[in-house]
Amino acid sequence: MSSVQTNSGLIAGPTSRAFAMVGGTPLLWRLASLAIFCAVWEIAGRTNFNWAFPTFFETMAALWSMLADGSMIMAYGRTLEPLVIGLVISLSIGVGAGVLMGLRRDAEWITLPIFITMQAAPMAALIPLITFVYGIGLTAKVLAVCMLAMPVIAINSYKAVRNVPPSLVDMSQSFMGSRSQQVFKVILPAASPMMFAGIRLGVAEGFSGVVLAELLITPTGIGDLITFNRSIAKFDHMYAAIFSIVAFAVIAVSLLHRLEITIFRPEKRGA
Amino acid sequence: MNMNTAINIQEQAATDAIIEVRGVHKVYGETVTALQDINLDFNRGELTSLLGPSGCGKTTLLKIIAGLLKPTSGEVRVNGRPVTGPGPERAFVFQDFALMPWATVVRNAAFGLELQGVAKAEREARARHYVEEVGLAGFEDKYPHELSGGMRQRVGLARALAVDADVLLMDEPFSAVDEQTRRKFQEDLIRLREVENKTFILVTHSIEESVYLSDRIIMLSPRPGRLNRIVTPEIDRSGDPDLIRRNPEYLDLIDEIWTGLRAYVE
Numbered sequence A: 001m002s003s004v005q006t007n008s009g010l011i012a013g014p015t016s017r018a019f020a021m022v023g024g025t026p027l028l029w030r031l032a033s034l035a036i037f038c039a040v041w042e043i044a045g046r047t048n049f050n051w052a053f054p055t056f057f058e059t060m061a062a063l064w065s066m067l068a069d070g071s072m073i074m075a076y077g078r079t080l081e082p083l084v085i086g087l088v089i090s091l092s093i094g095v096g097a098g099v100l101m102g103l104r105r106d107a108e109w110i111t112l113p114i115f116i117t118m119q120a121a122p123m124a125a126l127i128p129l130i131t132f133v134y135g136i137g138l139t140a141k142v143l144a145v146c147m148l149a150m151p152v153i154a155i156n157s158y159k160a161v162r163n164v165p166p167s168l169v170d171m172s173q174s175f176m177g178s179r180s181q182q183v184f185k186v187i188l189p190a191a192s193p194m195m196f197a198g199i200r201l202g203v204a205e206g207f208s209g210v211v212l213a214e215l216l217i218t219p220t221g222i223g224d225l226i227t228f229n230r231s232i233a234k235f236d237h238m239y240a241a242i243f244s245i246v247a248f249a250v251i252a253v254s255l256l257h258r259l260e261i262t263i264f265r266p267e268k269r270g271a
Numbered sequence B: 001m002n003m004n005t006a007i008n009i010q011e012q013a014a015t016d017a018i019i020e021v022r023g024v025h026k027v028y029g030e031t032v033t034a035l036q037d038i039n040l041d042f043n044r045g046e047l048t049s050l051l052g053p054s055g056c057g058k059t060t061l062l063k064i065i066a067g068l069l070k071p072t073s074g075e076v077r078v079n080g081r082p083v084t085g086p087g088p089e090r091a092f093v094f095q096d097f098a099l100m101p102w103a104t105v106v107r108n109a110a111f112g113l114e115l116q117g118v119a120k121a122e123r124e125a126r127a128r129h130y131v132e133e134v135g136l137a138g139f140e141d142k143y144p145h146e147l148s149g150g151m152r153q154r155v156g157l158a159r160a161l162a163v164d165a166d167v168l169l170m171d172e173p174f175s176a177v178d179e180q181t182r183r184k185f186q187e188d189l190i191r192l193r194e195v196e197n198k199t200f201i202l203v204t205h206s207i208e209e210s211v212y213l214s215d216r217i218i219m220l221s222p223r224p225g226r227l228n229r230i231v232t233p234e235i236d237r238s239g240d241p242d243l244i245r246r247n248p249e250y251l252d253l254i255d256e257i258w259t260g261l262r263a264y265v266e
Helices: A002-011 A014-024 A026-046 A056-068 A071-103 A105-120 A123-134 A138-162 A166-174 A179-216 A221-231 A235-264 B002-015 B058-066 B105-109 B111-115 B120-133 B149-162 B179-195 B207-213 B248-265
Strands: B017-028 B032-043 B047-051 B073-078 B090-093 B167-171 B199-204 B216-221 B226-231
Touching: A026 A056, A056 A071, A056 A235, A071 A105, A071 A138, A071 A179, A071 A221, A071 A235, A105 A138, A123 A138, A123 A179, A138 A179, A166 A179, A166 B090, A166 B111, A179 A221, A179 A235, A179 B111, A221 A235, B017 B058, B017 B199, B032 B058, B032 B199, B032 B226, B047 B058, B047 B207, B058 B073, B058 B090, B058 B167, B058 B199, B090 B149, B105 B111, B105 B120, B105 B149, B111 B120, B111 B149, B120 B149, B149 B179, B179 B207, B199 B207, B207 B248, B216 B248, B226 B248
Parallel strands: B047 B199, B047 B216, B090 B167, B167 B199
Antiparallel strands: B017 B032, B017 B073, B216 B226
16 A cells, blocks of 8 residues: 555645655654654643643553552453453444345345434433343343444445455356355355455444443443542553553454455465 | 369368357346347357457347356357356356455465365366466465466466366456556467457457457447447468567558447447
8 A cells, every 4th residue: 555655646736745654664654653642641640730640651650559469450450341342242233134134135124224224313311221121241241232233244345245346256256156156255254345344333332332331230340440440540540441442453453354364365464 | 173172161161160159139227229130150270359349249149158147038158068067168268357355366366266176286286387388487375465467368368268168258357457467468368369269259448459369359349238330350370479469461451440439439
C-alpha cells in the first residue's frame, strides 16, 4: 500500500508528496502523534483544571503499581472470560449467519430483519432487561457482549458476500467449479476484506459490551477497578484502568488486522 | 468425380460445426427481448466475431453458449450434445478479466485446472507454459494489482488456454485496455491461432477488430437482438500483421460494415 502512495506522490504536487512521505514512514508519525497526545494530557493534568484529572505520568505510575501488585492482571482474568466467550459466539454465529444470508435469499428474508433491528437498537438500554432475565452472572455478561458484537459482524459479512464481483462467480462457474469450490475458493476470499472490517468493528463493540456489563450489571474485573477506584477517589488508578482497556482494545483490533493479511491477503503482505 | 468431391466437401463443412445455436430466444423479465430466433453454426477452428452495437444481445448470446445463462427457448449444441451448463470443452475470457486479486499470476492461470482437481505440480507446470505463451514470462509470481490492464487480460487468456478447451469464448476481451495494448494483443492473437488449434468466438463492438481478426463476422441488430448479416472477410493474415491494416480489402470491408450498422446508431 505505502509503495503505491509513494508512486502517486512522485507525479503529484508538493502537498501530496508530503503526505506520501507520511505514508512512507508510518511508524514514526504514529509515534509522534501518540507523543503529542501524551504531552497534551500531561500539560492538561498539570494545569489542575479538574481536581479529579491526573497527569499522564501519575496515571502511568498507577498503571505500573496495579500491574506490579497483580490486581490488574486478576481483573483482566475476570473480564476476559465473558469477553472471549461472547466474541467466539458472536464470530461463529455472526459470520455464519452473515455468509448464509449473502448466499441464500430465504436466509436473508428470515434473518436479516433481526440483525438490522439489533444493530439499530441502543443495546445498553436492554442490559437491565438481560439482568432481569438472566441475573448477574456470567450468562448476562456474555449476552451483553454478543448483543453488541454480533449484529455488526453479521451485517458486514452479509454485505461482503453480496459485494463479491459477479464476474468472479461467473468465472468459477464457467470453469466448472462446484458450489463449495465457488464459496470457499472464490466468494469467501473475495469477501474477506469487508468481512474483516466488520469483525474488527464487532470486536471493538464487544469490548464496549463487556465494560458496559461490568459497569451496569455487577462490578467485576476491569469494571470493578474503574468503579472501586472512583469510589475511593484514587483517580489516577481509575484513569489507568480506563487507559489499559482502551490500549488493550486497540492492540486486539490491530492484531486482528495482521491476522487477516497473513491468512487471506498474501498480495498485501510486506506492504 | 469432381461433383462428388464437391458434395463431400460441402457435407464436411456442414458437419464441422462445433457449436450449433438453434432457435434461441432470450427474454429478460417479462418484456425485454434480448435475443430473437437466433440460428447459427460456429465452425471448428474458425474465429467468429459477434459484432453489433450495445444492447444487441451479443454478450447474452455468448453467455448462453458458455452455459452461464439459460435461453428462454431454443437450444445450443456443442459437438452435437445439448448445453445444460458450462462444460470442459468451452473456456471463457472475461471483459473485466475476473482475476482473483489474492492469487499470483500462476495460481490465477492455473485456477481452471485447480477447480478440476488437477494436482498442484502439474497444473502449475501447465499454467507456466501458457503464461509464457501469452508473453508474461517473468511475471509468474506477481499479483494482478502489479500488472497493467493488458497484462491482466493475458492472464485471463492463459487461464482459458490452460484448461485445453476446444472453444474459447471471449467477451469483449480488449475493451478494457488502451489502444496500443489492444493492437498488440490483436496481433498476438493472430500468432496464437497459428500455434493453438482452437475455435474462437469473440464478442466485440469494434468493426476494425472484428474485420482484423475474424474468419467470419456475425452482425446482430439491436432491440430485439436478431441476426442481421454474416460477413466472411477473406484476408490473408499470414504475413506482417501491420500490412493487414493497410490491406484494401480490410479497409473496404470496414466501410461496408459501417454503412450497414450506421442505421442503428442514427
